[in-house]
């Protein structure tokens with residue numbers, strides 16, 4: 640008789656918009672999902688999680704296996720880390736919730752976000768990066784609005800898998816988790832290249848939403864902001880190329896046209912400004928600028944945008 644293979648146990652480290660959305664989808668698909676929360680712990684423990692989705696309809700999860708401390712979580716085979724890249728002290732939290740040989744998937748925007756976590760993570764844990772192509776935000780405690788898209792693309796960063804075949808098998812396993820929850824997910828052979836590609840969208844739109852106080856619809860409706868977005872996108876492509884990553888011709892246009900068709904959207908950096916949280920400037924701006932500079936490439940428009948955002952971020956307390 641064939642033995643049923645147990646589904647992996649999944650832990651969500653940081654149950655905000657991204658963690659709450661994907662965690663809820665995985666739990667509804669039958670996975671054993673455990674959610675670590677901070678400020679919204681009491682609300683979610685009492686009322687559960689709710690996702691109001693323009694794609695999937697109104698979804699809820701109640702009760703939620705919610706925790707306010709990682710040491711109370713059972714050992715998880717997969718940990719989806721969805722705290723912002725500005726969060727510190729995540730490694731000990733992850734180590735407490737990890738089963739031996741666990742796979743840690745960092746769901747954050749930005750460049751090289753895995754590097755600083757790797758330095759402090761136990762060597763026995765696999766570290767992967769996940770790029771979320773989705774428009775979600777927190778509406779209130781435990782309540783998430785999902786406006787559009789949803790895919791998560793997964794790539795291996797580092798850890799005990801040394802040969803390519805083992806790494807790709809782990810990446811496929813991760814992508815398979817999402818696919819079995821009805822979420823599009825592709826394995827990415829080159830995580831670093833994929834992170835540069837995602838920045839072609841995040842560098843212009845995240846920053847301009849904060850600097851100009853405008854969501855995607857007004858940014859896309861104005862000839863001057865359209866030109867600025869395209870110029871910033873072109874600089875990201877240039878920076879990626881200097882760092883050895885050729886982004887396909889037409890990719891920036893594809894993202895630009897995709898945004899024209901998206902519902903009006905405020906990027907997550909705008910929500911951080913609104914709630915007086917630190918902006919993800921290091922991951923989305925400082926690191927790509929430094930990487931390009933080290934490769935001999937100046938990106939003056941991105942640098943100017945970055946400096947303006949640093950000014951805003953410092954005063955946003």
Ligand SMILES: NC(=O)C1=CN([C@@H]2O[C@H](COP(=O)(O)OP(=O)(O)OC[C@H]3O[C@@H](n4cnc5c(N)ncnc54)[C@H](OP(=O)(O)O)[C@@H]3O)[C@@H](O)[C@H]2O)C=CC1
Pocket residue numbers: 652653654655656657658675676677678679721722723724726727728729732746747748771772773774775776777907919
């Ligand atoms: N929102 C989106 O549409 C997209 C977001 N991204 C990226 O995904 C990442 C997550 O973004 P998003 O979900 O929007 O952010 P949110 O602010 O909605 O969620 C972050 C969550 O992490 C929690 N958290 C932070 N530190 C800890 C900790 N030490 N212990 C427990 N919980 C913690 C926060 O808790 P608390 O409530 O206490 O702050 C919050 O619930 C970012 O890097 C973002 O750039 C990528 C693509 C799209």
Ligand SMILES: CC(C)(CO)C(=O)C(=O)O
Pocket residue numbers: 748771772773774788837840841906907
């Ligand atoms: C809007 C979108 C889909 C752009 O890639 C996104 O994922 C983000 O806000 O970071």
